Amino acid sequence: MFARRGRALVRMTLVNKKTWTALALAPLLLLLSACAGGAGPSGSESSTPVRNGSLTIGTNGQEPPCIAPAENAGLNGPELSRPLTDSVIYENPKTGKLEPWLASSWTISPDGLDYTFTLRKGVTFSDGQKWDAAAFKANLDYIVNPATKSPMSASYIAPYAGSTVVNADTLKVHLSTPYSAFLRVLAQGFFGVVSPKEIADAPGNICADPIGTGPFTLVKWTKGQSVEYTRNDAYNWGPPGTHTGAAYLKTYTVLILAEDATRYNALASGQVDAVDWVPAQSIASAKQNSSIGILQATTPGHPFTWWLNTTRAPFNDLKVRQALVTGIDRAQIVKSVLFGQYKTATGFLTSSTLDYAKNDIPFNVTKANQLLDEAGWTKRDSAGYRTKDGKRLTAYYPTSSAIAYRVQIAEQIQAQAKKLGVDIEIQYPTAQQLSERTISGDYDINSGIWGTNTPDILWLKYDSKNITTPQRIGLNSSRLSDPKVDQYVQEARETTDASTQAALYEKAQARLIELAPAIPLFDDQRVVAYNKDTVHGLSLETAYPAPYVFDAWTSGN
Template identity: 35%
Template sequence: MTNSSYRKIVLALVPVVAFLAVLFYLHDAGSKTHHTATQYGTVPRGGGTLVFATEREPLCLDPHVYGDMPQVYIAEQYLDRLVSMDEQGMLHPWLATSWEVADGGLTYIFHLRHDVTFTDGTRFDATAVKSNLDHMVDPATQSGTAGGYIRQYTRTDILDPYTAAVHLSSPYSAFLNVLAQGFLGIESPKALSRPRDVNCQSPVGSGPFIITHWDHQSEVVLKKNPAYAWAPPTSRHQGPAWLDGIVWRFVSEPSVRFAMLQAGEVGVIDSVPPESETPAKSNPDVSLLMADRPGNPTNGTLNTLRSPFNDIRVREAFIRSADIDGALGSIFFHHYARAGGPLSPSTPDYSPDFEHTKDYDPKRANELLDEAGWQDRDPEGYRVREGKRLIVHIPISTVLAPADRTLWEQVQATARQTGFDVRMEPLSETANIARSDAWDYDVRIGYWNTNTPDVLRIVFGSAFTNHFQHGIHQNASGYSSPAFDKVVAQALATQDARQRKALYRQAQEIIAKAHLQITTYSQTTRLGVFSNVHDVRIEPSLRVINFHDAWMIP
């Protein structure tokens, strides 16, 4: 197969395929944002090891496996991608110098850099692209995120050492956008050939940092890649990182992380608790750097495949029995804005029309339960039907943040007033995943961060309800609607931005009316930065931290 086989489209004319612009912003919560070199009258300087404290440890350091946010945080530091995204949502070259779209959107031809080497000495080329895409969709990888994004992928043809033709089974207008995410970072094919668990421990990339050691339940240690010379155009400088290394420390308790930051024991922390924002504002040594993430907001998804939520009236009643606005105010001090619809407000093609379709309304919730036949109550006040109590099982992972657990306890309390017996069941993360894979839940707590409204298809599309990749199913509700599937498929196939926006609005309407989730707030990157650390950056595609440009004053 040769290049002449394709109808080529020059890169300059290729549209930004999933959306025209991303609403990217860094809000400072009324405080300071990160320090800059200009502010200190100096220029970036090399050296120093930064200590970063975050709340959650990943299950695997390879972002192709599973696919949770702690993985992509680390992947951002040691992996590069084929394409990059800027703060306006525009796509730019990275490991791919250019690309062409052919065959009605079924083929993407990538022309690759010739000068990139992975840190194990393996060269980056078309074979590496093929190895990585094949790895993501291999069922043995158990890739719930990367593999889920590229289910349309069929194969890669190597046209020459630095030209790869990637074939899809159906048009996928979001393809380039998801390739810009860290979950689809490019790893050394030599490293990928090792057993999955070995690669989880020590994956290899071509990025600005190298993973040297993972001390489980404690820290991951990274050192600078001195040969790095292929940063994306969104970086503030080309060449190696300024830092000598990073100690990526796991500190689960939010108040402990913030105390470490205030004392200067760490340079940066993640997940600054809302109650710490006020003291951060009054501390001259602490700055805040924050950004809301796009995608499907933090939520509890209702399992429609079994009782009681196989009845839409009971689903709506449960959603309307939950006082989310009150919980967000009391727990998060109004620092987290409500995300009421199926898309977070920073998501492309988000419509605000569905923000209030599921507001707290206990009167309506009681009417709906009466209509559904749950008219009686037992001596404890819970609804019963035919002698059976109205029970809702919610597995709660032990890695869930304490504030989020409190939020669901408040849901439990307000739902009890309507007659729901909500049972929160603490589990290890491994046990929680097993329960999820077996559909053994009534509510699954989660979120999905992504830079395209195609998240709707992944989270609610019928194709994602099966036991994809050894039991992993992205559609946690089990919802299946031919009408919805048709709308999101049309959105993926069109290159007309206005038509796509209208289709995604229609998709949001269908989902809102199906009452499939209690949505709470948008996921947010919330960083605290100590005064001697500068130019910490939040990358645009997923709003996660990037340390390539960061530097320190001793």
């Protein structure tokens, strides 16, 4: 059983520690854990919900710079924005089907260029503004406006060419090209809608204080420490399959607990009700604890990856990229750092993603050394690193130290690369410096995970149109420009035929294996642990895995 303590005192203690920071549907479903109900709701479904409780969840140190949906691209973005905002479409977590939410229905033109949405009536933003066609249009226009500098959402709906307000409840959205993923990405938390009045009058406030239609409103965001919410009592438009009326919880708090051990121990000691991002070393023990419930899903989209900047030395040389990819024992690193709880990636989509194609990325040190020799890096300096024309083979990796396992992975890759003669310099700039360097392309290696409910992530991450420019922030971290990849992923996003799409994505994945623009490491797991005795109704969203608390309630606190 859990120890129960005075919550106000414990919360203050935690906060004051060091900063914690309509194609085939079935394959899109998350790979759910067999224990504790997988990603389904927590607790007993037969229990009568208790209203006016509070819930505190501890999350990791990846705090986004904004909590507005369109203005963040972080792993924890939807976790922080979803309590405040709703989406137009809902992806059913049990079936993977797209269902109405803030849109009551929609139709698609035969050419795939026009989507006509009929919107749900009776919905209001927490500032009293009405949800209608003009509000929907304002949100779409805001996302693609270059001034918004949307780091991800604008890329997700890049084909958006404008929209027409037909009447108060009907919006016709126009696309420049057919886009098979359009409806599915609209279901993600990154597309929660915000008040049109805030967009028009105070766009500078949206980043830190978005006003949405969601079941909660923001009380306070203390950066690096916590985000506090209170119930929106006027809320009565939850997604399909959820309860009627306002949220059960009166208050909801997300604590930023960067240190893995601190976060998990806070649950074990009863200091928080649940923890997100259960560290790999704690997953097995959590599953064996009868007082702990687990929600787990393999995140669809792109594996955790090291992207290699193909536009500058040393990774503008294909052989150097291929050498590093094949010369690193990815399976050994993943097993060592993540305690055998995560699958080693086999390509550029995770295994839970639609149109995933398993590929072979062999570990072969002999081949890696041969490739580096062929690339001209034949000499070694006194430290054992390869040189050419008197210059050491060095790659710079600016990154964050906020997540311990990523630091451990970096250090193990660094050690293995040294045996190949490659000097990987790990750097830890400030968050602002890291963001600036990422946008400007001032790196040799960039890393991350991109979760999305569509294989269109291949277009987002590898199409040359998504290389960041002064006008638009793109997601092509490897800055790859390859005509074949561009052709495959563009045709795949435009086709309306499921089998054609699958074949094109298979070609794209095979081509990426050849080009080696990145080192895919593991399929990400979203693991949430909670107190089974007191937490009920907590679940994971499907469109982008993140804790969903609208149906959640607590007993005994």
